[in-house]
Amino acid sequence: MLTLESEYRETCPGCGTFINEYHSEFCDTARCGITGDQKFSCDTFNEDNHECENTKWSGYWPGVKECFEYGLFSYFVPNLGFVPCDPEHPNAVCDLNTLLVRYAWDSNLQKRVPKNG
Ligand SMILES: [Zn+2]
Numbered sequence: 825m826l827t828l829e830s831e832y833r834e835t836c837p838g839c840g841t842f843i844n845e846y847h848s849e850f851c852d853t854a855r856c857g858i859t860g861d862q863k864f865s866c867d868t869f870n871e872d873n874h875e876c877e878n879t880k881w882s883g884y885w886p887g888v889k890e891c892f893e894y895g896l897f898s899y900f901v902p903n904l905g906f907v908p909c910d911p912e913h914p915n916a917v918c919d920l921n922t923l924l925v926r927y928a929w930d931s932n933l934q935k936r937v938p939k940n941g
C-alpha cells in the first residue's frame with residue numbers, strides 16, 4: 825500500500841538538500857519554478873529563454889503530493905503497461921505520467937493543477 829508517509833524523504837535523493845532548502849545548482853531532481861519541468865533540462869532547452877527559478881526540496885519527489893491530492897496511482901502489468909489503481913494496491917506507484925499529461929504547472933501555486941477543459 826502506498827501512503828504519503830512512505831514517500832517522505834528528509835533529504836533530496838539528487839543533491840542531498842534538506843526540506844525547504846533550495847536544490848543545488850545541478851540537481852537533476854529539482855524542478856524549474858516557472859515551468860515545473862526538470863530544471864536541469866529546462867535550463868538548457870527552454871525555448872523562451874526564461875531565467876529558470878530554482879525550487880526547494882519539499883520532502884517528496886516532484887509530483888508525488890499532487891498524485892495523492894488527485895488520486896493518481898497505477899501499477900505495472902506486463903505487456904499492458906501502467907494501469908490505474910487505488911493506493912491500496914500492493915504494487916501501486918504514483919502515476920506521474922498522467923500527472924504530466926493532464927495537469928499543468930501553476931507557477932503561483934508551485935504545483936500542477938487540472939488543465940482547463
Ligand atoms: Zn536536489
Ligand SMILES: [Zn+2]
Pocket residue numbers: 856857858859863866867870874875876877
Ligand atoms: Zn525553466
